[in-house]
Amino acid sequence: MKIYADNAATTKMSRTAIDAMLPYMEEFYGNPSSLYSFGQQAKEALESARASIAEYIGAQPREILFTSGGSEADNQAILSAAALGKKSGKTHIISDQIEHHAVLHTLQKLEKEGFSVTYLPVHSDGIVRVEELEAAIREDTCLVTIMYANNEIGTVQPIRQIGEICRAKKIIFHTDAVQAVGHLPIDVVSESVDMLSASAHKFHGPKGVGFLYARKGIRLTNLIEGGAQERGRRAGTENVPGIVAMAAALKESVAHLEENATHAAALRDRLIKGLSEIPHSALNGDAVKRLPSNVNFCFEGIEGESLLLLLDDKGICASSGSACTSGSLDPSHVLLAIGRVHDVAHGSLRLTLGEDATEDEVDYIIQSVKEVVEYLRGFSPVWRNLQAGKSQFIL
Numbered sequence: 001m002k003i004y005a006d007n008a009a010t011t012k013m014s015r016t017a018i019d020a021m022l023p024y025m026e027e028f029y030g031n032p033s034s035l036y037s038f039g040q041q042a043k044e045a046l047e048s049a050r051a052s053i054a055e056y057i058g059a060q061p062r063e064i065l066f067t068s069g070g071s072e073a074d075n076q077a078i079l080s081a082a083a084l085g086k087k088s089g090k091t092h093i094i095s096d097q098i099e100h101h102a103v104l105h106t107l108q109k110l111e112k113e114g115f116s117v118t119y120l121p122v123h124s125d126g127i128v129r130v131e132e133l134e135a136a137i138r139e140d141t142c143l144v145t146i147m148y149a150n151n152e153i154g155t156v157q158p159i160r161q162i163g164e165i166c167r168a169k170k171i172i173f174h175t176d177a178v179q180a181v182g183h184l185p186i187d188v189v190s191e192s193v194d195m196l197s198a199s200a201h202k203f204h205g206p207k208g209v210g211f212l213y214a215r216k217g218i219r220l221t222n223l224i225e226g227g228a229q230e231r232g233r234r235a236g237t238e239n240v241p242g243i244v245a246m247a248a249a250l251k252e253s254v255a256h257l258e259e260n261a262t263h264a265a266a267l268r269d270r271l272i273k274g275l276s277e278i279p280h281s282a283l284n285g286d287a288v289k290r291l292p293s294n295v296n297f298c299f300e301g302i303e304g305e306s307l308l309l310l311l312d313d314k315g316i317c318a319s320s321g322s323a324c325t326s327g328s329l330d331p332s333h334v335l336l337a338i339g340r341v342h343d344v345a346h347g348s349l350r351l352t353l354g355e356d357a358t359e360d361e362v363d364y365i366i367q368s369v370k371e372v373v374e375y376l377r378g379f380s381p382v383w384r385n386l387q388a389g390k391s392q393f394i395l
């Protein structure tokens with residue numbers, strides 16, 4: 001059996017998305033900036049993709065800027081808001097401790113340039129408190145950047161309330177919605193979102209393409225200089241096949257959003273129930289306010305890495321958290337932020353199911369994880385000490 005349970009890292013491209021992009025590689029491969037009609041066909045495809053993407057999040061087409069993915073969109077959103085703030089002497093930014101590194105590292109860069117950043121804590125449930133955000137706002141706050149849904153523990157933030165607060169205080173609100181777009185209903189108008197980042201490969205589109213929504217009136221700073229593509233805000237010949245495929249993938253995801261979410265949530269809860277039977281284990285993040293496909297657990301007395309390798313032997317693709325931190329020995333900043341201590345955070349497992357997952361697969365995962373955890377604990381010195389009472393169980 002081979003089960004891909006790492007859909008937060010990336011997803012399989014949908015047949016619809018692949019079929020949509022092929023003609024733009026084989027037939028309509030003109031440059032959208034060319035004036036002859038062959039180029040204009042590509043240009044039309046680009047603009048129709050822009051319009052359809054805009055519609056799914058409640059934006060205007062001109063508010064959508066195509067990027068190389070979520071990381072670029074995050075960088076451009078944050079650097080743009082910072083540049084606007086600096087012009088009016090505002091150099092304070094509010095974010096939180098569980099953001100993706102595309103956000104965190106951009107903020108660290110700004111801190112070196114003199115900005116001050118408040119990283120709001122998340123409580124043990126992995127959720128930012130709106131009152132704490134409100135209290136952190138200062139006269140010189142120019143940006144609030146809080147992710148829509150977390151990529152490791154799947155927790156969904158109170159975006160609408162945060163949007164309302166920022167709108168009332170006239171502070172730009174950006175949200176990294178890479179994990180949410182195509183999976184949760186999103187409306188940038190009713191949620192008062194000023195900027196939003198998305199990435200196609202997280203909703204069955206191709207890798208290397210994404211978009212940034214920036215509300216009309218927000219002047220973007222260029223990350224890439226050159227030609228006048230994207231109304232002068234991002235130079236470089238547009239990735240037409242990728243953009244067309246992204247729009248097709250999003251259209252399909254949105255059309256099936258509710259049924260996919262219901263199906264995934266039922267399997268998620270079955271998986272959570274099954275894994276909870278493992279002694280000294282705990283679910284990470286709120287059980288309800290989380291993405292329909294995300295399950296993240298800590299198991300005491302084991303190493304996450306060994307767990308992943310043994311699950312791989314059983315055909316299960318899983319993760320210990322963020323793909324970006326795997327390979328480093330530091331435990332996940334997200335798990336530390338929800339209060340897991342180092343040792344416990346090391347024994348983490350993230351399973352993110354696809355829309356086509358089945359009950360049989362979930363049951364196989366539960367059985368496999370139970371076996372592997374028991375096996376690893378069998379020769380874990382940490383586990384032996386816990387059992388012997390030489391150290392205290394935390395979970």
Ligand SMILES: *Cc1c(COP(=O)(O)O)cnc(C)c1O
Pocket residue numbers: 008009068069070071072074100102147149150151176177178179199200201202208209210
């Ligand atoms: C995947 C991801 C990103 C990065 O997107 P890329 O398209 O891979 O650059 C950013 N933020 C979150 C929350 C993500 O899950």
